[in-house]
Amino acid sequence: MRSYQLSAISRQFIITLVFITLIGCSDSPQDPATLSVSADPPAIQKMVRPLPEAVLPDGNRLTLELALTQDEISQGLMFRNSLPNDRGMLFIFREERVPSFWMKNTLIPLDMVFLSADGVIVDVIHNALPCKTDPCPQYVPRTQALAVLEVAAGVAESQSLDEGVSLKFERVPGYPREPAP
Numbered sequence: 001m002r003s004y005q006l007s008a009i010s011r012q013f014i015i016t017l018v019f020i021t022l023i024g025c026s027d028s029p030q031d032p033a034t035l036s037v038s039a040d041p042p043a044i045q046k047m048v049r050p051l052p053e054a055v056l057p058d059g060n061r062l063t064l065e066l067a068l069t070q071d072e073i074s075q076g077l078m079f080r081n082s083l084p085n086d087r088g089m090l091f092i093f094r095e096e097r098v099p100s101f102w103m104k105n106t107l108i109p110l111d112m113v114f115l116s117a118d119g120v121i122v123d124v125i126h127n128a129l130p131c132k133t134d135p136c137p138q139y140v141p142r143t144q145a146l147a148v149l150e151v152a153a154g155v156a157e158s159q160s161l162d163e164g165v166s167l168k169f170e171r172v173p174g175y176p177r178e179p180a181p
Contacts, residue, residue: 054088054149055168056159062151066172067091077150078105085158088151092175096144103131103139109153113161114145119176121165127153147175 052064063086067073073091077083093099101112107130114123123141131137155161169175 050171052090052169052171054090055170056161057165057167058159060086060159062086062088062149062155064149064169064172065089076101076106077108077110079107081107083108083110083152085152085155088149088155090169090172090175091148091150092172093146096146098140098144099148101128101139101148102136103128104134104136105132106130110150111153111156111161112139112141113149113151113156113167114141114143115147115149115167115176116144117146117177119147119167119169121161121163121167123163124156124161126156146177 052066054062054064056062065087067076067089073093076091077089091099096117099114103110109130110128112125112128113121114125116122122143122145125139125141128139149167151161161167
């Protein structure tokens, strides 16, 4: 029985031939000056979803991370070295309550903005300081809240986030809640 084996040179020749054929079948190159580039190609638009945002009274926006599960709520902003002034974390609870926050293992000072079910600020704690060892102070609002927005220390004051101010939220599932009929 005769064995048909291709030599290394023959294999290389075939691979090169296939490669040249594929290149020859591709579209001919265009003049770079006539090429148009879409800023948001449809494929990229489908892959990139807009992030949740808080819309502040002056129209400024904060890009949000959402803390919805117990693990996310427990982790919060721990171990972060920084938080830009246009970012924040929104904690949303299942029901209104008087939540208790601490700053254990949080490396940066924060403002805590406590919100009602309809997005109205019910209390603000300014400049909650990092805590490395127990016992850490507890930060508790004066009344019940359904959500808490944590931002870098100083943002609440600079953006006039005061009690009674209403915030709007975009792309935040289930918040604020619609009033019951």
